[in-house]
Amino acid sequence: MDNQFPIPGPSVPGEAAPLPTPEEATPPPPSYQAPVSVKPPVVKPSPIKIILPLLAGILVVGLLVYGITKFIGSRLPSESVTTGQTITLTYYGLWEPSxxxxPVIDEFETQNPGIKISYQLQSPQDYQDRIKTALEGQNSPDVIxxxxxxxxxFAKNLFPAPANSVSATEVSTNFYPIVSKMLISGTQVYGVPxxxxGLALFMNNSMFxxxxxxxxxxxxxxxSAAKTLKEVDPLTGKLTRAGIALGNTGNVDHWPDIVSLMLLQAGVKLTDIKGAEASATxxxxxxxVTKHRVWDDTLPPSTVAFANEKVAMIIAPLWRAPEIKSINPSLSWQTVAVPQLPDSDIVNWTSFWFEAVGKNSKHPQEAWKFVSFLASAKAQQILFDAATSDREFPQPPANKAVASLAQNNPVVSPFVTSFETAHTFYTASNTRDAKTxxxxxxxxxxxxxVNAVSQNQDVVxxxxxxxxxFAxxxxxxxxxxxxxxxxxx
Structure with a gap:
């Protein structure tokens, strides 16, 4: 059959190999030695006539210290008896406006009056290089x-979660399986989303x-739908309406994510790409493009083409939805789950960001207290409500306890239901990482x-x-x- 790539064989769809345990975030100095125990001096038993005066002296001194402290304390201004200075944490954010x-920062500060959060929205331009330099400097941001x-x-630049904050068990319980696979090494938690x-299939309702x-x-x-939906000029043979934006690397947004997903669905290990399944995929x-001609390189980028009704279907992440809405507010469209192979395990795709604490943070305990709060169901509900007010299609919460909030939005719902079976790999696109x-x-x-195959070069x-x-x-x-x-x- 020419319209179905292979059903997976006995091999299990591949994930990235576990991250080797990075160096400890706060190792003891190389010259550190445990204190040498000192032999205690021999003390002769004290007679009772020595003990009684000694106890009396201690009592008198204690009373004097207490009285002086009370007297001085009553004379000091109130600000001098505060428990400590206010700590300000620097938080380098991305994508979300202040x-x-x-609202979520205000809630944290209300619960923790001794900690203030300075949220600094970063530009995505050269973000990876800039954050790397910042984390290695003396004035490192606390949360990134x-x-x-x-x-x-970045593992060596991060401070893993201390024992009194987020545990590996909490992450595996409260978040989707892919989160643990990507952010936990051994028992060390490096961050939380x-x-x-992820990805979903965007459909033009009118065309369908x-x-x-x-x-x-x-x-x-x-x-089958793409072949039915495409339209061709009978005189020129030119594609006037595409069926689906798939088949090349030039104008299909997110093609690396889509191809990676298809390889995983076919049972290909992305750490060892070979075999008939990889070739067929x-x-x-x-x-x-080359055979069915339901898309071509003369069309605009796929997201723009969909918004302007030049293509009936695209596969894209949720963050493209506001862009589509802004280009064509009157467009009637919906999202559904990405296509799967028949009679096979469901495999979906995700690409997500997470909050972490810098190794050089001057306040790592307080920083992790804030990150732990962000990981909570309460905080993520506050964040989702605020994002909903800001835009119609907010990213769904990462905490499963509040995922039902996002499922009430029909455009967001297919993404939420995909996360339980979501995979990912280091081919996730649009991460704004450095070219090297x-x-x-x-x-x-x-x-x-992909280009070699499309040009009929030797697939093997x-x-x-x-x-x-890759290796x-x-x-x-x-x-x-x-x-x-x-x-x-």
């Missing part, structure tokens, strides 16, 4: 937002109604492979190059074993 963060796939780059995002089509559930359904993806960083390098290898050779490139990059971050050196005859 108006959205203010990082992408979940950046942990291999406050929102989640005109063709009397139901929302697709499988990849076979998607391809890349061919299936490129066939949307982990994600960008892997995506470039994946792009070369393309996969070998892809797999070798080289991942090994540099300790995510897989280093590839064996080639031997010369």
């Amino acid at each position: 108006s959205v963060m203010k 937002r990082l992408h979940s796939t950046w942990l291999p780059l 406050i929102t989640m995002d 109604q005109q063709k009397s089509l139901l929302p697709p559930k499988t990849w076979e359904d998607v391809l 890349l061919s299936y993806y490129t066939d949307f 960083a982990l994600n960008s390098r892997l995506i470039k290898y994946l792009e070369d492979a 050779k393309a996969l070998v190059t892809l797999n070798n490139g 080289q990059v991942l090994s540099q971050y300790g995510l897989v074993a280093a590839p064996a050196a080639a031997t010369t005859p």
Whole structure:
């Protein structure tokens, strides 16, 4: 069948190898030695006539100290008897404006009057490089937002959760399984997310109604609908309306996430991309352009094309929804779950950010107290309510206890239901990481492979190059074993 890539075999869909345990955040100095015990002096038994005067003396001194303290204390101004100075934590945020963060910060400060939060919204431009430099400096921010796939780059710059804050058990209980897989190494928790995002299928309702089509559930359904929905100029043969934005790397937004999802659904391990399933999946993806011609490179970027009714379907994250609404407020559309392979385990995709504490924070305990609060159901409900007021389609809470709030929004609901079976990898796109960083390098290898297949080059050779490139990059971050050196005859 030409419209279905392989059902997974016995292999289990691959996740990134567990992050090797990073160095401790606060190791003792190299010269540190435990104190040497001192032999106590021999004390002769004291007669009772010595003990009684001694006790009396202690009592007199105690009474004197108490009286002096009370006298002086009554003469001091009230501000001198405060329990301590107010601590201000610097919080480097991303994406969310201060108006959205203010209610949850106000609530924390009300509960913790000795701690103030200075929220500083950062520009996404060169964010990864700038935050790396900031964390390594003496004036490091206390709390920062990082992408979940950046942990291999930042683990040594972070202060893991102390024992009195968020535990690995709490994370595994209160959050989706992928959170534990990405943010916990051993028993160390490196951060917690406050929102989640993933992928869903965006559909033009009017186009589907005109063709009397139901929302697709499988990849076979998607391809069939795309063929029905596309429109071609009979004179020029030019595609005037695309069926779905899939098949190339040039103008399909989020294509790295989509291709990675398809490989995972086919049972391909992204740390070892090879075999018939990988070849068939890349061919299936490129066939949307080269064979079925339901999309092409003359169209605008897929999100813009969907908003302007140039394509009937796209696969995109939730954060694209406000952009679509702003471009075409009158557009009738909906979201449904991403397509799956028939008779196979459900596999979804996520890409999320998390809050962490810098290793050089001057107040790591207080910083983790704030992050722990952000992880709570109460805080995430406050944040979701504020985001809902700011925009129509807010990212759903990461804490499962308040996920039902987001499910009441029909556009957001398919994303929420996908998180329980969501996977991710270091090919997540639009993370704004540096061009020479982990994600960008892997995506470039994946792009070369997809383009090679679309140009009818040898698929096997393309996969070998892809797999070798992945192994080289991942090994540099300790995510897989280093590839064996080639031997010369």
